[in-house]
Structures are given as C-alpha cells and as structure tokens.
Amino acid sequence: MSYSARVRDILDKAGAAEGDTLLVRSEGRDSTGVLMPHHEFSHPDVVVLKLKSGYNVGVMVTPSSELKVVAKSEAREKHPKAAANGKGKKKVAVLGTGGTIASYVDYRTGAVHPALSAGDLVATVPEIADVCDVRAEVLFSIFSENMNVEHWQCIAEAAADRINDGAEGCIIPHGTDTMGYTSAALSFMLDDLVRPVVLVGAQRSSDRPSSDAYTNLLSAARFIVDTDAAEVVVLMHETASDTTAAVHRGTKVRKMHTSRRDAFQSINASPIARVDFEGGIEFLQPYRKRLQGKVVARTEMESNVALLHFYPGMSPALFEKVLNGSRGVVFAGTGLGHVSSDMVKAIGSAVKNGTTVVMTSQCLNGKVNLNVYDNGRDLVTAGVIPGGDMLPETAYIKLMWTLGQESDEKKIREMMTTDLRGELTERREVA
Numbered sequence: 001m002s003y004s005a006r007v008r009d010i011l012d013k014a015g016a017a018e019g020d021t022l023l024v025r026s027e028g029r030d031s032t033g034v035l036m037p038h039h040e041f042s043h044p045d046v047v048v049l050k051l052k053s054g055y056n057v058g059v060m061v062t063p064s065s066e067l068k069v070v071a072k073s074e075a076r077e078k079h080p081k082a083a084a085n086g087k088g089k090k091k092v093a094v095l096g097t098g099g100t101i102a103s104y105v106d107y108r109t110g111a112v113h114p115a116l117s118a119g120d121l122v123a124t125v126p127e128i129a130d131v132c133d134v135r136a137e138v139l140f141s142i143f144s145e146n147m148n149v150e151h152w153q154c155i156a157e158a159a160a161d162r163i164n165d166g167a168e169g170c171i172i173p174h175g176t177d178t179m180g181y182t183s184a185a186l187s188f189m190l191d192d193l194v195r196p197v198v199l200v201g202a203q204r205s206s207d208r209p210s211s212d213a214y215t216n217l218l219s220a221a222r223f224i225v226d227t228d229a230a231e232v233v234v235l236m237h238e239t240a241s242d243t244t245a246a247v248h249r250g251t252k253v254r255k256m257h258t259s260r261r262d263a264f265q266s267i268n269a270s271p272i273a274r275v276d277f278e279g280g281i282e283f284l285q286p287y288r289k290r291l292q293g294k295v296v297a298r299t300e301m302e303s304n305v306a307l308l309h310f311y312p313g314m315s316p317a318l319f320e321k322v323l324n325g326s327r328g329v330v331f332a333g334t335g336l337g338h339v340s341s342d343m344v345k346a347i348g349s350a351v352k353n354g355t356t357v358v359m360t361s362q363c364l365n366g367k368v369n370l371n372v373y374d375n376g377r378d379l380v381t382a383g384v385i386p387g388g389d390m391l392p393e394t395a396y397i398k399l400m401w402t403l404g405q406e407s408d409e410k411k412i413r414e415m416m417t418t419d420l421r422g423e424l425t426e427r428r429e430v431a
Contacts, residue, residue, distance in 0.1 A: 004044035007061045011047075019073030022049060026065040031057060034073075089133045090225050093162035093170045095155060096138035097147075097182075125214055131221045135167065144175025144182075149400070152185035153299040159197050160190060160297040169196040169224035171217070176201040176255055176263065179234055183250030184397040187232040187421040191296040193288070196224050197232045199250070203261045219245045219275040226281055230290040231422075233272060237261040247273040249287075251394050251423035254364070267364050268389040268425060302327050302403035307396040309362065310339045316346035323350035323357075328399045330358045331384075332392040337361050337368035338375045348382030356403065356412055360387035360395045385416050388424045398423060 003011070016022055016035055024031045024047060033049030036056060046058045047067075061067070128134060139154055159170045174182060183199050190197065198220040220235045232250035239262050248266045257263035273283045305328040308319065323329055323346055331347075333339050337359040339347070347357050359379060361368050367389035370376035380386075387395045395416075402415045419425070 002044065003038055003047075006063070007045055007047065010061060010065070010067055014067050014069055016067065016069050017073070020069050021071040021073075022047070022067060023070050024049065024059045024061070024065065024067050026059050026062060031059050032070060033057065087133055089131070090168040091135055091166060092132040092221055092224050093159070093167040094134055094136040095158050095162070095170055095172050096136065096141070097151070097155065097172060097174050098141040098143065125217050128218055128221050131218070132168065132225050134221075135162070144178040147178050147182060149185075149301050149303045152182060152189065153301070155182065156186050156189040156297045156299050159186065160295040163193075163195045163197075163295050167195065169198065171220045171224070172197065172199045173217070174199050174201050176203060176236075179264075180253050180255060180391070181393055181397060183232055183234050183248075183253060184391075184394045184423070185301075185401070187250040187423075188398060188401040189297055189299050189301075190232060191298050192291075192293060193230050193232065193295055194291045194293050195295070196227070196229050197250075198223060198247075199232070199234045201236060203237070203259060203263055215242055215277050216245060219277065222279075223247060223273070223275055223281065227273070227283075228290050229272070229287050231272065231288045234264060235275065236264040238271070238274060243277060245275040245277070246271040247275060249422045251398075251421050252391070254391055254393070267391055268366070269422075298401075298405065300404035301400045303400065305329065305396060305400045305403065307392060308332070309392075310334060310343065312340075314340060314343055316342050319343075320346060323347065323355060324353050326355055328356040328358070328403050330360060330387070330392060330396045330399055332362045333359050333368070334362060336366075336372055336376060337370055337379070337386065338373065339379070341375065341378070344375065344378045344382060347379065347384060351383035356385065356399065356409075356416075357383070358385045358387045358395050358399055358416060360390055360392040362392070364391065385413055388417070390423050394423050 018035055018037050020035050021032065022035050031049055033051045036048040036050055045061050047061055048056050048058050050056050139158055140151065155172060162170055179199050179201055186197055200216045200220040202216060216236060223235060234248045234250060234253045235245050238244040238246035240260060246264070248264060248271050249269065252266045252269045253264055254267050255263050256265045270284050272285055272287050273281060275281050304326050306322050306326045307330045308322070309332045331339060351357055359368055359370065368386045370380045370384065370386050390398065399416065402412055406412050406415060
C-alpha cells in the first residue's frame with residue numbers, strides 16, 4: 001500500500017524525502033522527526049516519524065495538516081553489504097517469515113529494512129558471523145496473525161530440506177503473537193528431528209533502544225552451534241533485563257504478556273535451557289538429543305478444526321453448526337475441563353455425527369480430569385477425549401495434525417492421549 005495521492009502531493013510540494021527531518025502539524029499537535037519509509041502495511045494517509053527518543057510515531061495527515069522540512073538528510077554513498085563471513089564454521093539456516101527480529105537498521109535515516117540476505121542479517125548482528133555461517137532467506141513476509149496451515153507446511157518443509165542438506169539447525173524469525181501455534185505445528189510436523197529448530201522473535205523492534213532482537217537472535221545461533229539439542233523450541237528473554245534467554249519446548253510455550261520482553265513462559269513445565277548473554281548455556285530438564293539421519297516432514301493437517309472457549313451462558317444453538325460441521329473441536333473448558341449440561345448434550349450429538357472433541361482447561365496450569373464431577377463423567381460418556389495438561393492451542397494444533405495423519409477413530413484417540421512431542425506430562429512441577 002502506498003501513500004494516498006493527497007499525502008504524496010503534500011510531501012512533494014514540501015520537497016520531503018525519506019531521511020529528512022520534518023515538522024508535521026496535524027489536529028493541533030506538532031510532531032518532529034525523521035521521515036521513515038512507507039511500506040505495504042502503512043495507512044495511505046499516515047506518515048511515520050522517528051522521534052529523538054528513538055521511537056516511531058504515526059501521524060495522520062488530514063486536509064488541514066501542515067508539513068515542512070526542518071533539515072534535509074545528508075547524502076551518503078551506499079556500499080553493498082558484505083556477505084556472511086562465517087565461512088568455515090557450522091552452517092545455520094535462517095528462514096524469515098516476516099518477524100521484525102531480523103531487520104536491518106539504517107542509522108542515517110533510522111529506517112528499518114527487512115533482512116533479505118545473509119549480508120543484511122550480518123549487518124544487524126555482526127557477531128553472528130563469529131558463531132556460524134549464516135544461510136539466510138525469506139520464505140514470506142506476513143503479520144503472524146495471518147499464519148495458516150499452508151504457512152506452517154512451508155516452514156516445516158523448508159526446515160527439513162535445510163537440515164537434510166547439512167545445516168546444523170534452523171532459526172525461524174517470527175512474529176510473537178502466534179509463535180506458540182507455529183512452534184507446536186513444527187513440533188508435530190517435523191518427525192525424527194535430528195537438529196534444532198529455534199523460533200525467535202522480538203517484543204521490541206530493532207529500531208527501539210530497548211530492543212531484544214539482537215540478543216535473542218545471537219543466542220539462538222549459539223544454542224544451535226554449542227549444544228546437542230534436537231527439538232523445536234522458542235527462545236526469548238527470560239527476564240525483563242538483558243541477562244538471559246529462556247529456551248522453551250515448542251509444545252509447552254505461551255505468550256503471557258502483550259509487551260514485556262519476558263512475555264514467553266513454559267506452562268506446566270520448566271524451560272529446557274537458559275542461555276546467558278555472556279556466553280553460558282545451562283540445561284534445566286531432559287531434552288531430545290541429536291541423531292544421525294534425515295528429517296521427515298509430515299505436513300498433512302486437517303484445517304477444518306475449531307478452538308472454542310467455554311463461557312457461562314454459552315448457547316448450544318449458536319455453536320451447533322461449528323460442532324457438527326467441523327472434523328474436530330477443541331474446548332477450553334473451566335477448571336478440570338467442564339462445560340454446561342446443555343453443551344454436554346450438544347457435544348455428545350456432534351461426536352455421534354463424527355466430530356472428534358478434545359477437552360482442555362482455561363486454567364492453563366494443571367491438567368484436565370473428567371472423572372471427578374458428574375459433568376466430567378458425562379463428557380467421557382459422550383465420547384470426549386481428555387486433553388491432559390496440553391495448552392488449548394497445542395491441543396488444537398495436535399488435533400489438526402492427528403486428523404491429517406489418521407482417519408481411524410481409535411487411532412486418533414490413542415494419538416491424542418499419547419505424549420508425542422513433550423506436549424503431555426504426568427508429573428507436576430511445584431514452583
């Protein structure tokens with residue numbers, strides 16, 4: 001998406017170009033900053049300015065807005081970025097998906113550019129070339145909320161290809177909002193994984209002073225090169241400080257805060273490892289170790305699966321079409337895994353019609369137990385599969401994948417109640 005004709009005309013009349021310092025007076029407020037590049041996700045009537053604080057602000061340009069150039073940017077000769085200079089070191093594949101973590105900052109204009117090559121990536125984190133030989137590429141560039149089955153399949157197939165081609169592991173820069181869904185999908189799709197796949201993101205974009213992009217990306221490379229782990233994991237800041245990163249199992253991780261750098265936590269489990277930003281790596285629980293062999297990408301998934309959050313007063317009639325029209329439904333029930341009596345009847349009818357229904361808990365911590373109260377026992381009688389201590393979103397992904405692999409009802413139930421990728425645990429950890 002480009003600027004609207006009106007905004008483009010205002011910029012042209014002012015002689016404004018990217019990198020210039022502008023004063024924009026709009027709706028009674030003055031904003032002064034460096035004009036940032038306009039990209040496909042920007043509103044056509046919004047200009048983005050980088051303030052002195054280092055933060056960006058979007059300013060809506062209305063017909064009454066005033067704009068003038070305070071200072072022109074200094075022309076600077078552009079030189080091609082150097083290629084990755086980690087030759088001779090272990091190869092690490094970086095598969096971009098649109099997250100801001102692997103972006104290159106032009107410190108002349110303050111503009112943030114996506115890393116489209118290994119050279120761009122090294123320009124962002126030069127020290128990564130001291131750790132590994134980066135082989136970077138962009139699979140696609142989207143907001144993480146736009147991820148779907150086809151994107152997960154693309155990532156899984158690419159990761160398997162790069163590992164089978166000799167990469168020591170894969171780093172997946174990813175938007176944080178749905179990173180837990182993608183990590184779960186890759187965990188199930190990548191069968192017999194022999195090298196690590198590390199999803200990594202940034203809560204603060206790389207153009208902000210408090211960005212976590214640099215340390216997270218460098219730590220991901222070190223985890224791949226310096227350990228013998230072979231799992232799908234998510235690596236993010238462990239605390240709000242720049243001290244350590246936590247490495248979470250891909251089926252046990254959830255984003256628990258909208259903006260904190262330590263937003264990601266392992267649920268019903270401890271992180272697999274801790275990466276000290278000064279150089280140390282400490283494992284905190286058993287993990288899958290590397291093996292020889294080839295990775296198999298089993299990417300078949302059933303997309304006609306729903307994830308429903310039960311709430312008091314939930315109308316069976318309202319969700320009857322979802323229950324009966326889906327191949328599978330995962331419920332996030334209350335407490336030990338409960339829904340209302342009316343919903344139990346509707347669920348039972350859907351199960352008889354061929355819908356696979358799995359019950360998880362909204363509580364997140366703890367596990368489902370359908371044998372304590374009458375309501376739970378009724379769900380068992382209705383044919384509902386208990387989801388143990390799986391996160392609702394992990395159960396959702398697992399059911400999609402299981403239905404893509406099997407059609408036999410007995411085998412589907414067996415797979416959903418069997419720990420396949422560390423998604424189900426029997427022992428409870430007491431903090």
